[in-house]
Each structure stands twice: as C-alpha cells, then as structure tokens.
Amino acid sequence: MFLSTTTNNRDAKGRVSVPADFRAVITAQAQGRDAAFDGIIVRPSFSGECLEGGGEQLFEAYRASINALDYFDPNREAMEQAIFGESRRLPFDSGGRVSLPHDLADMLGFNGRVTFVGLGDRFEIWPPEVHEARAVQMRKLASENRHLLKPITPVMPAMSQKS
Amino acid sequence: MFLSTTTNNRDAKGRVSVPADFRAVITAQAQGRDAAFDGIIVRPSFSGECLEGGGEQLFEAYRASINALDYFDPNREAMEQAIFGESRRLPFDSGGRVSLPHDLADMLGFNGRVTFVGLGDRFEIWPPEVHEARAVQMRKLASENRHLLKPITPVMPAMSQKS
DNA sequence: TTGTATCCCATAAAAACCCATGTTATCCCA
DNA sequence: TGGGATAACATGGGTTTTTATGGGATACAA
Numbered sequence: 001m002f003l004s005t006t007t008n009n010r011d012a013k014g015r016v017s018v019p020a021d022f023r024a025v026i027t028a029q030a031q032g033r034d035a036a037f038d039g040i041i042v043r044p045s046f047s048g049e050c051l052e053g054g055g056e057q058l059f060e061a062y063r064a065s066i067n068a069l070d071y072f073d074p075n076r077e078a079m080e081q082a083i084f085g086e087s088r089r090l091p092f093d094s095g096g097r098v099s100l101p102h103d104l105a106d107m108l109g110f111n112g113r114v115t116f117v118g119l120g121d122r123f124e125i126w127p128p129e130v131h132e133a134r135a136v137q138m139r140k141l142a143s144e145n146r147h148l149l150k151p152i153t154p155v156m157p158a159m160s161q162k163s
Numbered sequence: 164m165f166l167s168t169t170t171n172n173r174d175a176k177g178r179v180s181v182p183a184d185f186r187a188v189i190t191a192q193a194q195g196r197d198a199a200f201d202g203i204i205v206r207p208s209f210s211g212e213c214l215e216g217g218g219e220q221l222f223e224a225y226r227a228s229i230n231a232l233d234y235f236d237p238n239r240e241a242m243e244q245a246i247f248g249e250s251r252r253l254p255f256d257s258g259g260r261v262s263l264p265h266d267l268a269d270m271l272g273f274n275g276r277v278t279f280v281g282l283g284d285r286f287e288i289w290p291p292e293v294h295e296a297r298a299v300q301m302r303k304l305a306s307e308n309r310h311l312l313k314p315i316t317p318v319m320p321a322m323s324q325k326s
Numbered sequence: 327t328t329g330t331a332t333c334c335c336a337t338a339a340a341a342a343c344c345c346a347t348g349t350t351a352t353c354c355c356a
Numbered sequence: 357t358g359g360g361a362t363a364a365c366a367t368g369g370g371t372t373t374t375t376a377t378g379g380g381a382t383a384c385a386a
Contacts, residue, residue, distance in 0.1 A: 013379095
C-alpha cells in the first residue's frame with residue numbers, strides 16, 4: 001500500500017528519487033509474479049494535472065478492468081489509448097531514481113521539485129505548490145464528509161491465546 | 164483492542180516507546196495476514212489536534228471503506244488524499260520505539276512527552292496537556308449521555324467453572 | 327558535434343540498528 | 357505472604373546502513 005507524501009528534487013538531468021518506501025512496495029509486489037520490470041509506470045492523470053503511477057501490478061489491474069469491456073465498445077478503445085497508450089515505463093537507476101521525461105515535466109509544470117503522494121493502490125506525482133493547494137481543499141472536503149468512512153475494522157478471527 | 168492511556172518520553176532523536184500492550188495488539192493483528200510491516204501507521208486526525216494511529220489492519224479497513232465509494236466520487240479523492248496521502252509508516256526499532264517525525268511533532272506541539280490513548284480499533288497520540296484538558300470534558304459529556312450506552316453484555320453460554 | 331540516456335562513484339544527512347542501564351512489574355519459592 | 361530472583365519495559369547513546377542527491381565518464385543517436 002502506497003502511503004504518505006514526499007517531495008524530492010528533480011536534477012538537471014531530469015532524475016528524481018522515488019521515495020524508498022514506494023520502492024519497497026513495488027519490489028514487494030514484484031515478488032509473486034514473473035515481474036521482470038524494475039521501476040514504475042506513469043501516465044498523465046485524466047484531469048491532466050498530475051501523473052498517476054504505480055508498479056506493473058496497477059496496470060495489470062487496469063488491463064483486467066478494460067478486458068471486462070466489450071471488445072468493440074468504443075469506450076474500450078478510448079481506455080486502451082488513454083491508459084496504455086499514454087503510459088511510460090520509468091526504470092530505476094542504481095540509486096532508486098527514475099528520469100522523468102522532459103515532455104511530461106513540461107506538461108505538468110515541474111520546475112526542480114516534485115511531490116509523490118501515496119494513495120493506496122497507486123500514487124500521484126504533482127508539482128509541490130499545486131499539490132499543497134489541493135491538499136488543503138481535499139482535507140477540508142474529507143473532514144466534512146468523514147461520516148462516509150465506515151470504521152469497519154474486521155472482528156479478529158479468534159485470536160489464539162497461549163494457555 | 165487498544166485500551167488505556169499512557170504517556171511516554173520523546174527523546175532528542177524524536178523516538179518514543181509505543182506502549183507494550185499496543186505493540187502486542189499490533190503484533191497479534193499482524194499474524195493472520197501477509198503482514199510484512201512491523202510498526203504503526205499514523206496520520207493527523209481530521210480535527211488536526213492529534214495523530215490517529217493503528218496497525219496496518221486499520222488502514223486496510225480504511226481502504227476497503229474507500230473502495231466502496233464510487234470511483235469518480237470527489238469525496239473518494241478527498242478521502243484518498245486525507246487518509247493515504249497524509250499517513251506515515253513508523254517502524255518499530257528493536258526496543259519497540261518509533262521515531263515521530265519532526266514536522267508532525269511541530270504541527271501538534273509535542274515537546275518532550277506524548278500521550279497514547281487507546282480507542283478500541285485505533286489509538287490517538289496527543290500532547291499530554293491538551294489531552295488532559297480534553298479528557299475532563301469528554302468524561303463529563305460521556306457521563307451526561309451514558310443512557311445512550313445499551314447494556315450489551317451478552318448472555319454468557321454457561322461458563323463452566325471447575326473447582 | 328550536440329543533446330540525451332545510462333552507468334558508476336562520491337557524500338552529507340537521516341534513518342535504522344545494536345548494545346547498555348535503571349526501573350518497574352512479574353514470578354517463584356520458602 | 358514476604359522477599360529475592362527474573363523478566364519486561366522505557367530510555368539513552370553510539371555505530372552502521374540507507375537514502376537522496378550531485379557529478380563525471382561512457383555510449384548512442386540526431
């Protein structure tokens with residue numbers, strides 16, 4: 001599960017460190033599957049304001065979801081284009097960095113620093129200022145609607161007490 | 164189940180001992196799941212006055228709850244941001260401590276001592292003075308409204324006492 | 327060449343790890 | 357039931373490892 005928010009530098013070569021715990025999540029996902037690719041996959045979000053990213057697992061999930069659509073459904077083609085056509089593999093270098101292509105950086109307005117936001121199954125990459133402004137709003141909205149969150153912690157399966 | 168209230172020191176390195184019985188709860192939860200992570204996860208509460216924390220189980224429950232929201236519900240994005248984006252994994256060291264990041268400590272006003280309050284499925288972390296003041300009010304409010312508590316003690320299935 | 331991507335090495339700061347100690351709680355046994 | 361032995365816990369400090377980050381050297385393509 002991707003958690004927390006981290007802001008890292010994007011250097012002159014376009015390289016950015018992927019937060020270590022994100023890397024750990026991806027590496028863990030990579031176990032238990034053929035998993036050749038060591039890196040992240042990103043694509044412009046539907047809103048166009050940020051990049052959406054994850055490991056190969058996330059995009060496998062998208063594939064399964066898209067495969068559930070009818071083969072000749074025009075929406076399917078649109079999804080295929082938007083999800084698969086627009087995404088990029090960004091391999092880790094030896095230090096756990098990826099290089100964020102210039103065209104994507106330009107599109108999103110990255111200038112020096114980028115913010116990784118963990119969102120459970122996936123993460124997003126934002127220009128720090130844009131994210132900060134948005135986070136304030138989201139926090140407010142979430143707080144106002146927190147009743148939507150059902151605290152559904154499962155009852156534990158008979159915790160075995162030792163004698 | 165997280166129970167009781169404990170106040171521990173936060174040392175110069177930002178380390179705080181998680182109460183031993185809280186650790187026991189988390190360890191017990193960690194059995195019976197893949198459970199790689201050994202530690203707690205915390206995030207600023209909606210009120211912003213304290214940290215809310217729990218084991219990975221709590222946040223899995225949040226995930227399930229959030230997944231139940233419609234994919235394009237703006238509330239869902241807000242929840243993802245507020246819950247996942249703002250939370251942090253705090254791994255235990257060998258002595259059962261976590262290090263409480265400076266930015267969170269500053270945000271909440273921790274200066275040396277922190278209070279863990281068990282709340283059943285989760286716990287909260289407060290500056291001791293703030294918690295103490297609040298506890299008085301809560302106690303009063305709870306007392307005034309104690310009629311809301313249904314007497315739910317289940318009828319015990321004839322507990323067989325020997326001797 | 328010139329720009330771009332990849333690989334390797336260096337480093338300061340932060341995080342994780344290891345060991346030590348006083349104090350409290352728990353156990354055991356007479 | 358008293359009290360000493362034992363274990364568990366909270367806490368401190370030093371050391372090692374990771375992490376984020378920079379820069380140079382190399383390979384490739386436009």
